[in-house]
Amino acid sequence: MSETAVFAALANPVRREVLQVLREQGPQPVAALAARFDIARPSFSEHLKVLRDAGLASETRSGRQRLYRLEAAPLAEVRDWLAPFEAFWGERLKALGDVLDDLDDLDDLP
Numbered sequence: 001m002s003e004t005a006v007f008a009a010l011a012n013p014v015r016r017e018v019l020q021v022l023r024e025q026g027p028q029p030v031a032a033l034a035a036r037f038d039i040a041r042p043s044f045s046e047h048l049k050v051l052r053d054a055g056l057a058s059e060t061r062s063g064r065q066r067l068y069r070l071e072a073a074p075l076a077e078v079r080d081w082l083a084p085f086e087a088f089w090g091e092r093l094k095a096l097g098d099v100l101d102d103l104d105d106l107d108d109l110p
Helices: 003-010 013-025 030-035 041-053 075-107
Strands: 057-062 065-070
Touching: 003 013, 003 041, 003 075, 013 041, 013 057, 013 065, 030 041, 030 065, 041 057
Parallel strands: none
Antiparallel strands: 057 065
């Protein structure tokens, strides 16, 4: 699994929604997942393949059903990559808050 594959998988809103469903509702059969989307089954299967290839989902068989499960470990790479940007924006927003506080102080002057 490459970092690029994880980001590519997350770039698509259908795949992000599949991950959200798996996070919120646990393992799901393919049929239940596919029923949520108004796309052709082969297209949906391709989305699932991208998620598997990126390591974000795994597939197990239970009888005739294929169950998909969230594999969250690759998301740590995304978190680690985004952390410096979060710090960057946190600093900028704090600086903006300081400026706005200074403006409020000017409004209090006679």
